[in-house]
Amino acid sequence: MLYLLVFLPLTVFLARRETTLLVQLSVLVPFLGLLLAPFLLGTAAGPFRLDGVGLFYLLLTDLIYGLVALFARGYFPREEAWRFYWAGALFLASAHGAYLAHNLGVLWIFVEGSTLASALLVYHKGGARALEATWKYLMLGSVGIAMGLIGVILVYALVGGVTLDWGEVRSLVGEANPEGLKVAFALLLVGFGTKVGLFPLQAWLPDAHAEAPGPASALLSGTLLNVAFYALLRYTALMQAAGLFPFASGLLLAFGLLSLVFGAWFLFGQREYKRLLAYSSMEHMGLAVFALGLGLPWLALFHTLAHSLSKTLAFLGASGILALSHAKEVGRVGGLVLHTPALGVPFTLSLAALGGLPPFPLFFAEFKAVEVAMKSPWLGVLYLVGLGLAFAGLLYPMAQMGFGQGKPLGGRGLDLWLLWVLLLLLLLLGVLPPVEVFKALEVVLWKP
Amino acid sequence: MALLNTLVLAILATGFLMVSRRSLDAIIRLYALQNILLALVSFALAGGEVHFIVAGLALFAVKGVLIPWYLFWLIDRLEVSHEVEGYLSVSLSLLLAGLLTALAFRVGKAFVLPEAPLPQGVPVALALVLLGILSMVSRKKAISQVLGFLALENGVFLMALSESHGLPLFVELGVALDAFAAVFLAGILIFRIKGEMGHVDTARMRSLRG
Amino acid sequence: MSPLWTFLPLGLAVVSAGTPWRFRGLSLSLGLAGLAWVALGGMGWALGWGAPFLYLLLLGALTLGLAPYLPAYLAHHPREAHLYSLLVPLFLASMAGVALTSPGFGFLFLWEGMALLGYFLVALEGPSALVGGRAFFLASRLSGAGLYLAFLGHGHLGADWVWAGLLLGFGVKAALFPFHAWLPQAHPVAISPVSALLSGAMTKLGLLGLYQSQYWFGPPPPWVGWALVLLGLLGAVYALVRGLGEEDLKGALAYSSVENLGLMLSALGAYFLKPMPLLLGAFFLQQVAHALFKGLLFLGAGALEERRISQLGGLFRKAPGLGALALWGMVAGAGLPPGPVFLAEWQLYQGFLQGPFLMPLAAGALALVGALALYFYVRLFGLAFLGLPRGEAGVYWAPGMRLGLGLLAALLLLLALGPGLLLGPLGLGTYPNGLLLALLGVLAGALYRGLARLPKRLYGTWDCGFQPLTPRMQPNALGFAEPALRLFPFLRLRVGEHPRLEEPLAEVYAGVGRAYSRLAALVQTLQSGSLHLYLLLQLLTLVVVLGVVLL
Amino acid sequence: MTALLALLLAPLFSGTVKWLKARLTHRQGPSPLMEYRNLAKLWRKVWVVPHPTTPLFLLGPIMALLGTLGALALLPVLPGLAFRGDFLLALYLLGLGRFFQMLAALDAGSSFGAQGSYREGVVTVLAEPGTLMALAGAVLLGEGFSLSGLPQLGVENSLVLLLALASLALALLAEGARMPVNDPTTHLELTMIHEAQVLDHSGPLLALYELAGSLKMLFYAGLMALLLPGSKPLVFLGVVGAWVLALAYLETYGVKLRYLRLPDFLSYNTLFGVLALLGAIWRF
Known part of the structure; x- marks a missing residue:
């Protein structure tokens, strides 16, 4: 059954280039995934095994993929839609594989696979800018992932070269040489950190997010980054099992804070809204890594969930704006809340959500992080300063695009109701954060 | 043991040559040679176990034959000069390569795990990785960056060999498949870059900034 | 019981938010919410349940005034009316919620949510509110950061740090100098009912928070008290002088808010240094009085279609009712007897004079504030409502608006007649202000009637016998203030064909902004587009991380 | 009580000053009682309503008079009201009167009225603190935080009280719009403070203003009297008499200060105030 789940997305190719059929299949597949996956919890097959954390990310990915696929229907012209759906199917398959993999080697393979598939997503139809972005993404991503592979090899060697099965490695890692593990973790952190988009490894991220077509950007930010983060999560849990968490924590906190602060500065100087959202992804992945470094995996999970939903909403909104206005710069779009509320209200609110305001879930996540970080006050203060700076970076775009000078947008019919669905989800999550669920996931991940 | 040492040193030598040569054809040939040497190392380490030999053969087939052939085909079709363009002169490249290798040997000790089957291979592997990144950082042609990446990949492979007899077979194959897919995709992209911009100079691809 | 009470106002407001399209429903539910808050707050305050209930009373009073006003106003300004009628009740609910919760997640949730709602309410005014809205939001988040520091750092940080966080958090909200600059930018650009809420109610939450903090986090260190006294008075003087040069009527009112808040902050600071009931009386009485008179004035300003003082004039004759209500508001605002603000200042003077160390000198600053406030409100009322009209400014003055303003004015009058309603629970009394009010009213009325009956003759204003007077011969907004502005060299007055006022403090803020922009631009160079640089960065990161691991 | 006494005394006070000034310049001068007749005459006159005016035009003189009377009522020269903080109320009641007077000056829409109005404002800002x-x-x-408990000038409190007296004297000149702050005799609009404000008021309105102006000076004189030892009513009369002499002298032989020099002159007032308060805090 798990193999079925991995290969299910590839059934989309049966539709060939029939757009209608492609859309139907692309929505049906994640829907099936959503239905099927919960029943497969705990089953195993070959190198695959579905545990709670994997299931969580799998469901999240399927949910977002389904929504994005639906949105893409109205976004792409008929003749180029197949490119998106084909690449998307590949991507979804590799994401499924990564979340189902219970073997560190297989996990690596699928993470790399998702890089390649998402490179196709970025490339989409071509053009000089998209090519440039894809090339940079491919190079940086491949080098990073190669570093990660060295880390995987070291871990494999450290546990005696007998197994890469996650459960077994975790029980074996306690006796492994701690110095070697540290080196391995450093390599893994830099390797997967490149894909997560941590500073200063983020260079590919804004290019890829900005040049990919809108729905693809939403997929990249909402799901792709999670794939790499998931790998990082697994390895951090390994370090914890080996009793090396304090060491890992230092690195994670440093990368998290750096990403936060530099993300804030990048945000402040940015004039194109899609790049802006990309930098915001970098900032938020930094925050998730920071939460992980604080020793709160459940919060990191929650943060990625909240970020994925908010960012999907933001990118779908942004792609709608781009499609209707053909302007990339913040300054050339304005007054969306006033003139185009169906699009402007959810988009502006998504920026507020990314700025960490209630009643959105990122507020809860940041609050919890500060609460714990304040135990070592300087950490807490730095975190607060970073959050403030990041908000300052988002403020101008939010004000200008939501309420500034601008023309009403109109024309093509997009499925804007999807944005409201996402907004509703965010509100629900923000008002009633299911902390207990995440605490339970933490147990799966953290305590054998 | 002496044979293994020689092989490892030869691999390092190919790495150096790949950094210093200015002709793409030569570098591709060197890359093929490096893969032959790696395959030999893996056979030498296999100790008669069949699946290691299978893996070595498969890898040789993909990386020693298929990829070089694909790259030759690529540069023929591209109709660009076969010369490597870079930021660094040959002597400077070699100097930096020497420094990085020294660093790799200095740091590599820390990487060597107890029970590693080929301890002397670890610093060399690390050096290959660093040299690979060096050529990616310093060379402008898209295709030479791909070659740098491939050299890096070989370093990783050597690392796997030296530390632990390589990874489990299916993982190894999956990794090779990914590497091949990456190179294949890169090749397609290079074609498109040439078609779209009329050059394959990555230093001139700087329209995305800020 | 605190959480339970929180839900009542929330529920009421949500009910009113549920009727967004029918203004009549909005009016009714706002009125009900206002009544409930007034009743609940008044009862709570009288029974000694604490300061939050006074705040509830204040909010309820303001809501009562808003109930008839808002629908009438929105009917005339239909743009985004449905959004306003959805957001205003939610905003009210968030304020009531903040007042009734104690520090923790819920408090910050409501506090930051209030900031978001407030921002939307300001920003809905469109491009003209862009800068002001941003200033508001930035300040709100700054205040939020201060509260995070204080609330979450409590127990891990020393009292000094906690109180620094509280000063930042609540102080920014209450326009503590020099963090006041956002207020005059943000409050005037919103529509008038929103300005009234922001100035009248939201800023008070900062004061309430500071007051409550002494119970939440223990008594403040002495420097907090002195900082509040000094910065409060400094802010009051600064804001009045700056406000004297303000051309925008609502902007000037916003500066007056900064002044009043400064006085309240200094009263609280003095109370921290020496707990005297008098100071507490001043603190609370001025809060309610300020909310009422500022609400009255802002709502009144909403009736005008022109906000530049130099284009106004002669409004009293156009709308005598509005003029009379505004006059009452301004007499109160100028801190003159028998208005309730004077009663607060009267207590504040006495508190200062009995304060420790050099605090009696603060009475001098207070007197300066009083004199400036007199000048300030003479300018506002005199130039806008009296004299010859300088332009064709229209007045929109619907019955609902009249009722709203009338309600607020009546409540203000009630406060002037019986300040004991508020001061009683504190065990304080004042001189019989109601008697004074009645006496002045009766005597002035009698004299007025008498004089009006005496024989009189209608004639033009004396023009020295030269050419007839024109409206342009009256001093304009800056001209009227110029002699006073010259006394305060911390503002630079540029006279000439286009006279203007320069504010060095604003240049400081702008300078900080520019420096930060430069820093951000510098960081952007990391993303220069060069793949080689990116790869190098990646390599260096690896080297650094490995170095950290191995060394 | 004090207010009634002052009300009776006020025309005499200003009349006497006028008479004395005339005598000092060797003129016959009007009788000191002339002011009573003058007020009665004004009261009977028809008053002019300028076109643009509002009820504020009338309220100006009324409130100026009532405010001043209210302040005077709080002076315990003759036994009267007393409570904690009454001195604050008294000063602010003067302010109330001033507020309406300034507004009434703006009401007619004349540029002179406005000039007088803001000049009055500046003087207030300078003198009040x-x-x-x-x-x-x-x-x-003193005791009881009230005017009724004010200390008498003596050896131990001489510094503070002398400073206070000096400050009150300056305040009388400034708020009463007398030399050297303002020249009450000229009617050149550009130099005036008080007169410019009342320019458009005539007849009974002017009478109220005149009365209020004299009363205001009597208020400060009364305050000074409270600080001096002796029987209050008598001291009060004495102080008033002294002021008659002083004003007549000052306005005969003194000159009016340039308007722009006012801050220099009135900064003495602030200085005296600060020193008096410091003296009171540190019990010099």
Whole structure:
């Protein structure tokens, strides 16, 4: 059954280039995934095994993929839609594989696979800018992932070269040489950190997010980054099992804070809204890594969930704006809340959500992080300063695009109701954060 | 043991040559040679176990034959000069390569795990990785960056060999498949870059900034 | 019981938010919410349940005034009316919620949510509110950061740090100098009912928070008290002088808010240094009085279609009712007897004079504030409502608006007649202000009637016998203030064909902004587009991380 | 009580000053009682309503008079009201009168009225803090925080009370719009403060203003009297008499200050106020 789940997305190719059929299949597949996956919890097959954390990310990915696929229907012209759906199917398959993999080697393979598939997503139809972005993404991503592979090899060697099965490695890692593990973790952190988009490894991220077509950007930010983060999560849990968490924590906190602060500065100087959202992804992945470094995996999970939903909403909104206005710069779009509320209200609110305001879930996540970080006050203060700076970076775009000078947008019919669905989800999550669920996931991940 | 040492040193030598040569054809040939040497190392380490030999053969087939052939085909079709363009002169490249290798040997000790089957291979592997990144950082042609990446990949492979007899077979194959897919995709992209911009100079691809 | 009470106002407001399209429903539910808050707050305050209930009373009073006003106003300004009628009740609910919760997640949730709602309410005014809205939001988040520091750092940080966080958090909200600059930018650009809420109610939450903090986090260190006294008075003087040069009527009112808040902050600071009931009386009485008179004035300003003082004039004759209500508001605002603000200042003077160390000198600053406030409100009322009209400014003055303003004015009058309603629970009394009010009213009325009956003759204003007077011969907004502005060299007055006022403090803020922009631009160079640089960065990161691991 | 006494005394006070000034310049001068007749005459006259005016035009003189009377009512020269903080109320009642007077000056839409109005404002800003601080210093030394408990000039409190007296004297000149702050005899609009404000008021309105102006000076004289030892009503009369002499002298032989020099002159007032308050705090 798990193999079925991995290969299910590839059934989309049966539709060939029939757009209608492609859309139907692309929505049906994640829907099936959503239905099927919960029943497969705990089953195993070959190198695959579905545990709670994997299931969580799998469901999240399927949910977002389904929504994005639906949105893409109205976004792409008929003749180029197949490119998106084909690449998307590949991507979804590799994401499924990564979340189902219970073997560190297989996990690596699928993470790399998702890089390649998402490179196709970025490339989409071509053009000089998209090519440039894809090339940079491919190079940086491949080098990073190669570093990660060295880390995987070291871990494999450290546990005696007998197994890469996650459960077994975790029980074996306690006796492994701690110095070697540290080196391995450093390599893994830099390797997967490149894909997560941590500073200063983020260079590919804004290019890829900005040049990919809108729905693809939403997929990249909402799901792709999670794939790499998931790998990082697994390895951090390994370090914890080996009793090396304090060491890992230092690195994670440093990368998290750096990403936060530099993300804030990048945000402040940015004039194109899609790049802006990309930098915001970098900032938020930094925050998730920071939460992980604080020793709160459940919060990191929650943060990625909240970020994925908010960012999907933001990118779908942004792609709608781009499609209707053909302007990339913040300054050339304005007054969306006033003139185009169906699009402007959810988009502006998504920026507020990314700025960490209630009643959105990122507020809860940041609050919890500060609460714990304040135990070592300087950490807490730095975190607060970073959050403030990041908000300052988002403020101008939010004000200008939501309420500034601008023309009403109109024309093509997009499925804007999807944005409201996402907004509703965010509100629900923000008002009633299911902390207990995440605490339970933490147990799966953290305590054998 | 002496044979293994020689092989490892030869691999390092190919790495150096790949950094210093200015002709793409030569570098591709060197890359093929490096893969032959790696395959030999893996056979030498296999100790008669069949699946290691299978893996070595498969890898040789993909990386020693298929990829070089694909790259030759690529540069023929591209109709660009076969010369490597870079930021660094040959002597400077070699100097930096020497420094990085020294660093790799200095740091590599820390990487060597107890029970590693080929301890002397670890610093060399690390050096290959660093040299690979060096050529990616310093060379402008898209295709030479791909070659740098491939050299890096070989370093990783050597690392796997030296530390632990390589990874489990299916993982190894999956990794090779990914590497091949990456190179294949890169090749397609290079074609498109040439078609779209009329050059394959990555230093001139700087329209995305800020 | 605190959480339970929180839900009542929330529920009421949500009910009113549920009727967004029918203004009549909005009016009714706002009125009900206002009544409930007034009743609940008044009862709570009288029974000694604490300061939050006074705040509830204040909010309820303001809501009562808003109930008839808002629908009438929105009917005339239909743009985004449905959004306003959805957001205003939610905003009210968030304020009531903040007042009734104690520090923790819920408090910050409501506090930051209030900031978001407030921002939307300001920003809905469109491009003209862009800068002001941003200033508001930035300040709100700054205040939020201060509260995070204080609330979450409590127990891990020393009292000094906690109180620094509280000063930042609540102080920014209450326009503590020099963090006041956002207020005059943000409050005037919103529509008038929103300005009234922001100035009248939201800023008070900062004061309430500071007051409550002494119970939440223990008594403040002495420097907090002195900082509040000094910065409060400094802010009051600064804001009045700056406000004297303000051309925008609502902007000037916003500066007056900064002044009043400064006085309240200094009263609280003095109370921290020496707990005297008098100071507490001043603190609370001025809060309610300020909310009422500022609400009255802002709502009144909403009736005008022109906000530049130099284009106004002669409004009293156009709308005598509005003029009379505004006059009452301004007499109160100028801190003159028998208005309730004077009663607060009267207590504040006495508190200062009995304060420790050099605090009696603060009475001098207070007197300066009083004199400036007199000048300030003479300018506002005199130039806008009296004299010859300088332009064709229209007045929109619907019955609902009249009722709203009338309600607020009546409540203000009630406060002037019986300040004991508020001061009683504190065990304080004042001189019989109601008697004074009645006496002045009766005597002035009698004299007025008498004089009006005496024989009189209608004639033009004396023009020295030269050419007839024109409206342009009256001093304009800056001209009227110029002699006073010259006394305060911390503002630079540029006279000439286009006279203007320069504010060095604003240049400081702008300078900080520019420096930060430069820093951000510098960081952007990391993303220069060069793949080689990116790869190098990646390599260096690896080297650094490995170095950290191995060394 | 004090208010009634002052009300009776006020025309005499200003009349006497006028008469004395005339005598000092060797003119016959009007009788000191002339002011009573003058007021009665004004009261009977038809008053002019300028076109643009509003009820504020009328309220100006009324409130100016009522405010001043209210302040005077709080002076315990003759036994009267007394409570904590009454001195603050008294000063602010003057302010109330001033507020309406300034507004009434703006009401007619004349540029002169406006000039007078803002000049009055500037004088207030300059004079008020010092006066209040000086008075507060004296009150702090006394009992009950009230005018009725003010200390008498003696050896131990001489510094504070002398400073307070000096400050009150300056305040009288400034608020009463007398030399050297303002020249009450000229009617050149550009130099005036008080006169410019009342320019458009005529007949009974002018009478009220005239009365209020004299009363205001009597208020400060009364305050000074409270600080001096002796039987209050008698001291009060004495102080008033002294002021008649002083004003007549000052306005005969003195000159009016340039308007722009006013801050220099009135900064003495602030200085006295600060020193008096400091003296009261540190019990010099």
